[in-house]
């Protein structure tokens with residue numbers, strides 16, 4: 001589902017097909033029960049497209065995830081550049097201070113890339129999830145108000 005939403009966002013998949021009427025998970029033509037939320041199409045109906053609001057929700061979620069990963073990556077790199085400049089700023093420019101500069105830079109580059117991929121991914125995922133939980137609840141409320149059943 002998330003990958004499909006990514007493709008729709010990128011314009012690589014058409015926003016058309018058969019979707020669960022409750023959660024908009026794709027529904028195969030022969031299936032009547034949603035694999036994601038377990039509701040039957042008899043209960044909720046089916047949708048022919050994912051609503052714009054749901055796609056926007058997904059875009060904002062991906063935005064949050066990316067923001068956290070980028071912030072950690074660039075933050076780590078900035079700290080690294082400052083730390084790498086310390087030996088050069090306080091010592092003479094010698095072979096060892098130049099070596100230390102590049103070694104520290106490489107170290108912080110790898111460290112921030114790693115942190116962005118592990119901690120950043122996990123934090124971004126949770127932050128994105130919290131956004132989806134909140135926005136989905138509001139979306140459901142509005143949907144219920146629109147067509148109560």
Ligand SMILES: [Zn+2]
Nearest residue numbers: 020023034037
């Ligand atoms: Zn569903």
